[in-house]
Amino acid sequence: MEQFYNLIGSDMDAVDAVIRDRLHSDVVLVRQVAEYIIQSGGKRLRPALVLLAAGALSYRGRHHHELAAVIEFIHTATLLHDDVVDASDLRRGRETANAMFGNAASVLVGDFLYSRAFQMMVAVNDMRIMRVLSDATNVIAEGEVLQLMNCHDVRVDEEGYLQVIRYKTAKLFEAAAQLGAIVGGASPVVERAMSTYGMRLGTAFQLIDDVLDYSGAELETGKHLGDDLAEGKPTLPLIFVLQNGTPEQAACVRRAIENGGRDDLPKVLAAIRATGALDYAKRKAAGEAERAAIALEALPTSQYKDSLLELCSFAVARSH
Helix, strand or coil: CHHHHHHHHHHHHHHHHHHHHHHCCCCCCHHHHHHHHCCCCCCHHHHHHHHHHHHHCCCCCCCHHHHHHHHHHHHHHHHHHHHCCCCEEEECCCCCCHHHHHHHHHHHHHHHHHHHHHHHHHHHHHHHHHHHHHHHHHHHHHHHHHHHHCCCCCHHHHHHHHHHHHHHHHHHHHHHHHHHHHHHCCHHHHHHHHHHHHHHHHHHHHHHHHCCCHHHHHHHHCCCCHHHCCCCCHHHHHHHHHCCCCCCHHHHHHHHHCCCCCCCHHHHHHHHHHHHHHHHHHHHHHHHHHHHHHHHHHHHCHHHHHHHHHHHHHHHHEEE
C-alpha cells in the first residue's frame, strides 16, 4: 500500500486540498461534523480509484481531483447516514459522528455533503459524468433501503445478499473507476471494463468486510466484533451456516438474525468456524477480485495498472 500511495501521493494531496476547500461553510456545525468524519482516517480507496484509472489512461488534467473529492463526499455522506440507521457508536476506532454530535446533526450534514457533491459535479460541466454520479447515488440509496428491509429476515439468500452489496457498496467503486476512464478519454470498451473492475473490486471488498465482522481484531478493524449480528444483518457467513450447518447450528443463527443483539455471538462464531463459512466467503471474495483483475486486461501496461491489480490482492488479503 505504501508503493500505491507513493504513486498517487501528489494527486491525493491535491484531492485533500479540494476537500478542505469544498468543506467550507459559514455554518460552524457543518464544518465541525464534516471535518470530523473526513479526518477520521480511512483508506480513501474510492477517490484513489478515480486517480489510478485516469492515470492508467495518461490523463494529465485536473478534473480527476475534483471528481475524486466528489466520490469521497458521497461516500462520507453514506457513512454519516449509515451510522445513524445502524445506531453505531464506533467507526475506524473512533466515536461515530452521531455519537459525538447527535443523530440530527449527522443526518443533516450528510445531506450537506450530498448537495455539495452535486454542486461540484455540475461545475465539471459534463453530462455523462453527472449521469454516472446521479445514477450511482440513487442506486446506493436503494441499496440502503434493501439492507434495511433484509434486517432480521432469515429468508435472504446469497443472491439477495449480493444484490445489497452491489447496490450499497460496489456501485460507488464502479462509478469511481468509470469516472477515471471517462476523464481519461477511454473507448467504450475500456470504460465498460473499468466499470466492471470497480464493481467486482467493491464486491470483494465488502465480502471481506463481512468476514472481518466475525474474525477481525477490534483494534485493527476499528469496530466491534459482531456488529452485523447485533443489527440482525444476514451477511454471507450467516447465510452459509443457515444453508449448510446442522439443524442446531442453523437454528442458532436463525434466532440470532431474528432477535439481533450479541447474546448468541459465541455460539454463532462456533457455528461459523465449524461450517467453514468464513473460508467460503473468502473464496467468493477471491473470485470477485480475480474477475476484477481480468477486466484490467483492457488497459495498457503502466504503474497505474499495476497498482489497480495490487488493489485486487489487497481487497482480499487485508485484515482491516
